[in-house]
Amino acid sequence: MSDVADLAAELDGIELSTDRALLKQKSRDFYWYSPILKAQLDGKSAELIARPKDETEVLRVLAACRARRVPVTVRGGGTGNYGQCVPLEGGVLLDMTAMSAPIALKDGVVEVEAGAKMIDLDLWCRERGWELKLWPSTKRTATIGGFVAGGGAGVGGIAHGTMRERGNLIGARVATMQDPPRVLDLEGLAANPVNRTYGTTGVLTRIRVPLAPAQAWRDVAIAFPDFVPASRFALDLAFSDGIPKKMCGVFDSQLPPFFKGLADAVPAGHALVLAMVTPAGLGALAELAAEHGGRIVAEQDAVAAERDPDATPFYEYCWNHTTLQVLKKDRGVSYLQCRFPFEDTLKAVEAVRIPFRDEVWMHTECVRFGGRTTMSALPVIRWRSAERLYEIIRAFEAAGIGIANPHVLTIEEGSGYRRVPGDQLGFKRMADPLGLLNPGKMRDFTIEEHAA
Numbered sequence: 001m002s003d004v005a006d007l008a009a010e011l012d013g014i015e016l017s018t019d020r021a022l023l024k025q026k027s028r029d030f031y032w033y034s035p036i037l038k039a040q041l042d043g044k045s046a047e048l049i050a051r052p053k054d055e056t057e058v059l060r061v062l063a064a065c066r067a068r069r070v071p072v073t074v075r076g077g078g079t080g081n082y083g084q085c086v087p088l089e090g091g092v093l094l095d096m097t098a099m100s101a102p103i104a105l106k107d108g109v110v111e112v113e114a115g116a117k118m119i120d121l122d123l124w125c126r127e128r129g130w131e132l133k134l135w136p137s138t139k140r141t142a143t144i145g146g147f148v149a150g151g152g153a154g155v156g157g158i159a160h161g162t163m164r165e166r167g168n169l170i171g172a173r174v175a176t177m178q179d180p181p182r183v184l185d186l187e188g189l190a191a192n193p194v195n196r197t198y199g200t201t202g203v204l205t206r207i208r209v210p211l212a213p214a215q216a217w218r219d220v221a222i223a224f225p226d227f228v229p230a231s232r233f234a235l236d237l238a239f240s241d242g243i244p245k246k247m248c249g250v251f252d253s254q255l256p257p258f259f260k261g262l263a264d265a266v267p268a269g270h271a272l273v274l275a276m277v278t279p280a281g282l283g284a285l286a287e288l289a290a291e292h293g294g295r296i297v298a299e300q301d302a303v304a305a306e307r308d309p310d311a312t313p314f315y316e317y318c319w320n321h322t323t324l325q326v327l328k329k330d331r332g333v334s335y336l337q338c339r340f341p342f343e344d345t346l347k348a349v350e351a352v353r354i355p356f357r358d359e360v361w362m363h364t365e366c367v368r369f370g371g372r373t374t375m376s377a378l379p380v381i382r383w384r385s386a387e388r389l390y391e392i393i394r395a396f397e398a399a400g401i402g403i404a405n406p407h408v409l410t411i412e413e414g415s416g417y418r419r420v421p422g423d424q425l426g427f428k429r430m431a432d433p434l435g436l437l438n439p440g441k442m443r444d445f446t447i448e449e450h451a452a
């Protein structure tokens with residue numbers, strides 16, 4: 001971008017920065033978990049940061065950038081894993097964190113500005129008797145806009161599925177890159193084109209999501225002599241409709257020693273299950289654990305733990321935090337994202353866990369898709385090379401396991417389906433015909449095709 005100073009002058013009154021250290025910091029996310037992405041993305045940077053405080057300022061930034069053909073990459077908390085908010089072509093980084101106010105809570109639906117931190121939003125809802133149905137394990141730093149645009153699975157998935165489940169995203173307001181940029185209010189299915197599109201189809205300014213009645217969640221850690229009974233227990237818990245639960249992850253015995261704060265509680269060589277249940281479900285959970293040979297080794301108030309900066313809520317060992325816990329002690333690992341079949345789930349897990357056990361440390365999470373329960377996995381992988389990674393991926397796929405590849409940049413390549421839904425591509429052509437929103441992240445969109 002040759003005219004940063006001109007653009008900044010035009011955006012006078014909006015919070016802007018060209019500070020080099022801040023540009024570097026805000027142009028990154030957690031892509032470095034992948035040695036492949038690290039090699040591709042290190043050094044990429046925006047040239048100007050704009051931090052709008054309302055929709056009017058968002059529209060001003062978009063209009064100025066459109067007129068000058070300057071790319072815009074949106075950023076929330078910057079906790080994405082695939083370089084989603086790394087600007088590939090420079091330009092403006094649109095920092096949404098000043099737009100964080102809750103707007104309304106009515107009939108179990110909250111409307112909130114997209115830059116709200118999920119922990120703050122959940123607390124605000126809790127004070128009114130409600131809680132978020134879903135959150136990522138990065139709840140303490142991620143924004144709701146980033147979760148919708150870049151994530152969508154995580155804590156709560158065992159009960160409510162993912163953000164793509166019908167009804168989990170009620171609506172959104174989104175600013176487009178049309179001529180002139182405008183704000184659209186999308187409801188229900190109409191909001192699908194902005195659901196997990198990495199900010200390529202518009203800037204989310206407000207989100208509406210349904211809530212669940214607030215619960216006094218308990219974190220429970222259960223040790224098992226082996227991974228198989230631990231997994232059987234986890235699946236039985238997932239299917240136990242009488243036990244209200246928010247999370248259940250299973251970790252093979254190589255992983256607990258990396259979990260600072262929990263490691264000492266888990267006997268050496270044991271597998272671990274981490275679950276979140278309501279106080280009413282604790283008794284039934286203990287009985288179920290005993291039936292499978294498990295022993296409760298730690299328990300805490302999950303809600304108090306997430307508000308205490310010195311404590312670790314158990315979800316910060318789960319989902320992709322497992323990789324982070326290992327990386328804190330051993331930088332020679334990376335990870336994969338898998339989805340196991342609904343039928344014979346454990347058989348499929350074992351078909352890959354056993355042969356790769358030396359280099360793939362299995363970690364699964366119980367989750368629902370379309371009303372059916374299975375396990376997702378974010379196994380930690382001893383890094384050898386890209387070639388070896390793709391050998392492992394091929395072996396997993398041959399065993400019928402779906403892979404959402406976290407070592408690629410585009411929505412399509414990272415998707416288990418290897419494509420973006422047609423309505424998202426069509427919406428992109430309408431909302432961002434010049435391809436200025438996070439360019440390079442939606443592979444199937446080409447400007448040439450549409451340039452007229």
Ligand SMILES: Cc1cc2nc3c(=O)[nH]c(=O)nc-3n(C[C@H](O)[C@H](O)[C@H](O)COP(=O)(O)OP(=O)(O)OC[C@H]3O[C@@H](n4cnc5c(N)ncnc54)[C@H](O)[C@@H]3O)c2cc1C
Pocket residue numbers: 029030073074075076077078079080081084085096114115135136137138141142143144145146147148149150151152153154155197198199200202203204205318319320321324438
């Ligand atoms: C340790 C660790 C654990 C994780 N665990 C989980 C997990 O359990 N579940 C999960 O789903 N993900 C997980 N993630 C990934 C990530 O933390 C989440 O997806 C998170 O919700 C992203 O939110 P963010 O505000 O940090 O988004 P960012 O990283 O800032 O952005 C993510 C994407 O969304 C776009 N975006 C952000 N805000 C907007 C907006 N307002 N409008 C349009 N586009 C926008 C960005 O351009 C980018 O493409 C994990 C990551 C790490 C590092």
